[in-house]
Amino acid sequence: MPKECRRKSSKESVLSGTGINEGPRLERRTAGKASHICDDLIRNAAQIAPSSATGVPTVMDARRLPQVTITPEGGGSSREMQQEDWDDAVDGTLRRKLSNSSISSTGSSAVESEDDLLSDNESKSKGIITLEHLVDSGESKPWWKLKTIVNWPFSVTQRRKLNWVQLAGHKGNFKAADEGNILKKFSENEMQCFEKLRDDTLLPFVPGYHGTVEKDGESFLHMTDLLVNFDLPNVMDCKMGVRTYLEEELVRARERPKPREDLYKKMVEVDSEGPTPQEHSQQGVTKPRYMQWRETMSSTNTLGFRIEGIKKCDGTCRTNFKKTRSKQDVIKVFKDFVGGNVDIIKSYLSRLTEIQQALKKSEFFKQHEVIGSSLLFIHDHTRKAQVWIIDFGKTTALPEGQTLNHDIPWQEGNREDGYLWGLENLIHTLESVSSEGMGEDYKENSQTTETDGQ
Ligand code: I3P
Numbered sequence: 001m002p003k004e005c006r007r008k009s010s011k012e013s014v015l016s017g018t019g020i021n022e023g024p025r026l027e028r029r030t031a032g033k034a035s036h037i038c039d040d041l042i043r044n045a046a047q048i049a050p051s052s053a054t055g056v057p058t059v060m061d062a063r064r065l066p067q068v069t070i071t072p073e074g075g076g077s078s079r080e081m082q083q084e085d086w087d088d089a090v091d092g093t094l095r096r097k098l099s100n101s102s103i104s105s106t107g108s109s110a111v112e113s114e115d116d117l118l119s120d121n122e123s124k125s126k127g128i129i130t131l132e133h134l135v136d137s138g139e140s141k142p143w144w145k146l147k148t149i150v151n152w153p154f155s156v157t158q159r160r161k162l163n164w165v166q167l168a169g170h171k172g173n174f175k176a177a178d179e180g181n182i183l184k185k186f187s188e189n190e191m192q193c194f195e196k197l198r199d200d201t202l203l204p205f206v207p208g209y210h211g212t213v214e215k216d217g218e219s220f221l222h223m224t225d226l227l228v229n230f231d232l233p234n235v236m237d238c239k240m241g242v243r244t245y246l247e248e249e250l251v252r253a254r255e256r257p258k259p260r261e262d263l264y265k266k267m268v269e270v271d272s273e274g275p276t277p278q279e280h281s282q283q284g285v286t287k288p289r290y291m292q293w294r295e296t297m298s299s300t301n302t303l304g305f306r307i308e309g310i311k312k313c314d315g316t317c318r319t320n321f322k323k324t325r326s327k328q329d330v331i332k333v334f335k336d337f338v339g340g341n342v343d344i345i346k347s348y349l350s351r352l353t354e355i356q357q358a359l360k361k362s363e364f365f366k367q368h369e370v371i372g373s374s375l376l377f378i379h380d381h382t383r384k385a386q387v388w389i390i391d392f393g394k395t396t397a398l399p400e401g402q403t404l405n406h407d408i409p410w411q412e413g414n415r416e417d418g419y420l421w422g423l424e425n426l427i428h429t430l431e432s433v434s435s436e437g438m439g440e441d442y443k444e445n446s447q448t449t450e451t452d453g454q
Contacts, residue, residue, distance in 0.1 A: 005314060183213060184220060186220055190395070197209070239308050242304045247369075305423070308321065371395065376389075
């Protein structure tokens, strides 16, 4: 385990230079990669873990100021959260827009129109980030969502008030719920999936679903918070399959092409040669074109899965894996993610094998095109490790009687998604990590994999 993720005595914490001193250091480390830090990761939120096994705040907890670094689009200045912001937040008065920051997107619903997506992205590209503080009657349950590096040194009391923090996602996608649960923005598609999954072999591998609820005039899916039983969890999101867009999105873009400037900019940021001359001149690319480009740049096309983002127990969050493409690239990232601990890899492997078996038996899986779904890897310093199947917003039922193999090549019209092929490659990749061993250089690898050109 990385040393920094073990629970420390207050003395150790003070001496180690983590804690209050860590924020600025992290900020410096990530400056210049600002627009991609925590953009896409962990739509199921980062749980505020209890301070210690006993729940007693450490001395560091008491000494450290709440610290949030807002990272602006395209680098530039950043802003640390001040004590008064925090005071505002816990008082229940904060609803503040901070300019020059951005929220990126993940986990959308297939029911959204391209126009909706455009308007959502327009606000994102204007760099507006909203800190929303929502208070339930009776009990204070603030909810913030930030694109940020977070170092949450809150006391236990404060932690209880702040159920969890969402680092990214489509605006308004998540809200805090009752203890151990979260609310995810309603999607008809996803709801239908959860309803069908109630009687499926995949049930033990998907987040608990407790129906829909209304809050502040909006509908949400009431779900188990997967991070709740972990102590300072490390989380990785792997998007599964060889294709990340629906066939219907492709058809729509062909019939009514809508070049998007935000996607063009994201493409250029990673590869200035990416857009065609025509796309350069119109300063826009269509969504399927962008998604296909993302697939070829990353390991989606070559391995049938890709790493979307990682949040580590020290609060750092990386999403600059757009060019993490080869098996060796992925191995390096996994080694760093588990902090060189082969036992965690073995636990993940065993869970992935169970998932693979369950998928092969699943009626739900046979009857659905699974697009944009992720495997969420979670482990902590106790070596507890789990993998969950998440995000069914773009998982769609096939016509009656039709089934998919999930391991044969996609051709437009056959709706194959390559999920099982990707899972097999993922398992082989982790087997390689396990058999290769970690070596001494896994820490270095975390530096060398930052290859997005961001
Ligand atoms: C985004 C990513 C998301 C996608 C989003 C893309 O690209 O592919 O999966 O949302 O589309 O911008 P990136 O990872 O490079 O940031 P959906 O899965 O919901 O389609 P969007 O911009 O239309 O939200």
